[in-house]
Amino acid sequence: MSDTTTAPPAAKRNIAKTLELDTRLLGMIGAFVVVCLVFNVLTDGRFLTPRNIFNLTIQTVSVAIMATGMVFVIVTRHIDLSVGSVLATCSAVMAMTQTALLPNALGLELGHPLIPWIAIAVGILTGALIGAFHGWMIGYLAIPAFIVTLGGLLVWRNVAWYITSGQTIGPLDPTFMAFGGINGTLGTTTSWIIGFAATAAAIAGLWNARRAKVAHEQPVKPVWAETVLSALIATGILGFIAILNSYEVPERRLARMFEARGEVMPEGYTEAYGLPISVLLLIGIAVIMTIIAKRTRLGRYIFATGGNPDAAELSGINTRLLTVKIFTMVGVLCAISAVVASARLANHSNDIGTLDELRVIAAAVIGGTALSGGIGTIHGAILGALIMQSLQSGMAMVGVDAPFQNIVVGSVLVLAVLVDIIYRKRTGGK
C-alpha cells in the first residue's frame, strides 16, 4: 500500500495531474487492486470470480452505507461508537413491527404488501430519533460525542435485546428480504439498462461541469483528458455490470423457483443474478451523500466546521443544529443498513451489527477521513469498506485462522493511517 500511495512513477503522476485525479484516491485504488490480485493468486483464481465479486459487494453494503455518514461525523471532529448498536435497535424494531406488531395489533396478515414498507418507515424513524437525540446531547448539552455514543453503544445494544427478549426474529417479509442482496437482484436486462443510464448520467455530468467552467471563464482540462476520463467511467460501470451479469443462478435454485411457481423449468434455461438491489441502494446513497458533501450548504458547513469550528460559528453557522442534523443522518443510515443487514441474514439476530462501529470507523479512516477534522470523501469511505471486506473474506478463503484475520485487519487500519500521515506531510496538506 505504501508503495502505491507514496511513490507513483513520475509519468503516472503527470497524467494524474492532467486528469485532475486525486493521487490519494489512485493510491487507494492501487492498494485495492493489489489486495485483489494477491488473493486471486493465493486462491488459485477463486477470488476474482463473478460469484465472489458478487458476494464481496453485498457483504460490503451495510458497513459502507454507515461509513458514508461516519465521514460527516469524523469531518466535524466527532466520533460515533454506537452505529452497530443503533443498527441492532432499528433491526429489532423493524423485525418486531413486521412479525408481531402489524399482524397482531393492526391485523395485517403476514405477506400483506404494506408490511415491509411500514416496517422500513418505522425503522428509519427510530434511527432518526436516536440520532437526533445523540446529536442534541452532543450539540446542545455539550457532552463529548465519544461519551454520548459510548453510552449509546451499551444502551441501544440492550434496548434491541429487550425489544426481542433476546430471540432471533424470523423469517422476515419476502419483499423486505429483497434488500439483502442475493434474494433481490435485478436480472440481466434491468442491470444493463441501469448501467447504461448511470454511464450516460456520469458522462453528462462531467461535460456539464466543463461547460459551466467555460461559461465562467475558468481553466478546464484538455478535451482528450475529459474523453479518457469518460472512457474510464464507462469501462468501470459497464465492466462491473458485466461481471455481476455473468454470475449465473445455480441450476438447482432455478429449478426450485420454477417449482414454487408450479411450472417446469425448460431445458437449458439459465438466468444471471445481475445487480443486487442492496448495491443499487448503496450507490444511490453514495450519490446523495456526495451531492450533500460537495454541492449543498449543509455539506459546505460540515466541512467548514470541521476545518475551523470557531470560524464556522463566527460566520453565522449554527454549529449545534448542524451536529443534530449530522447525527440524525447517521441514525437514518444505520436504519437503512439495518434493513440490508437483517434482510441479508433473513432474520434479526441478537448479535446483529456487533463490532460494526469499528468496521465503519475503520472504513472511513482507511478511506482518507482525517480524525483531525475537515477532510474526507464519501467514495473514499466506500472504497475503505471494500478494502476491509476484501481483506477479511480473502483471508477466510485462503484459510487464515479467525484470530489472525482480525489481527491483520487491525494492523492494516493503523498502517493505513500511518501511510496517510506520511502522504499528507509530503504533499504539504493538513
Next chain:
Amino acid sequence: MATPLVEMTDMCISFGGVQAVDHVSIDLYPGEVVGLLGHNGAGKSTLIKMLSGAYKADSGEIRIAGERARIESPRDARRFNIETIYQTLALADNLDASANLFLGREIVTATGLLNDAKMESETRKIMARLNPNFQKLKEPVSALSGGQRQSVAIARAVYFNARILIMDEPTAALGVHETAMVAELIQELKNQGLGIFLISHDTHEMMELCDRVSVMKNGKLVGTERVEDVTEDDILSMIILGKNPKRAA
C-alpha cells in the same frame, strides 16, 4: 455633527464574576478609524465582540446609525452590515478562498445547490481588485501566506458591502510589505465612507492609521483622544497607568 455610525453606551459584560467590560461607551463616525488600545485582558476584544455578535452584552445599548440595534449573534451583526476580521482570521483552513469568502452566505442555483462556478468567478473579480498577485483560488487557504489569508478575510468584508468594519489585530501575522498593503486598504475603505474599529497592540501603528484612539484598562475606558491631540507617550501612559497625563495635569 453627523449621526455616529455606531454608538455603544454603558456596555457591560462579565464572565463568572469577572467584570470583563465595565460601563464602557465608545462611538464611531462614517469615514473614521477608531483604534482600541490596551493590555491583553483589558477588555477591548470583548467589547468589540459584543458589536460583532460573538458575545451578548449583560447591559448597555448599541445604536447603529441612530437606530437602536439588538445584536445577539453574528447573523444579527451581518444584518447591520457589520463585518469582522478576526485576529485568528476565522478562515476554514481546509476550504478554498471562495468557499471561505462566501461562508454562511453561499450563492445557490435555482435548485438550491451551491453555485461554485459563480462564487469562484466573483472571488476572482474581488481578489483582482484587492490583491492582484492572488492566484491560488483552488487551493485550501492553509496553503496561502499570511497576507493572502488576510486578503481573503478582508475580501469577505468588502464583498458584502460592510458599513462598519471591525479589525482585530489585522497585521499581527503579517510581514512588512503585507502590513503596508493592509494599511493602504484601510485608507481606501475609509475614503469610501466605512467606519473602522481597529484593535492592536502596536501604539506606533495605531497613531498612523487611526483618527481617534480609545484606551481600555481592566475592563474600564481610560479615555478617548484624537490622535493629533496626544503624543505616543501620552497614549502609553494611558495604557500602562490608566490615566491621561495631559488631563491630569
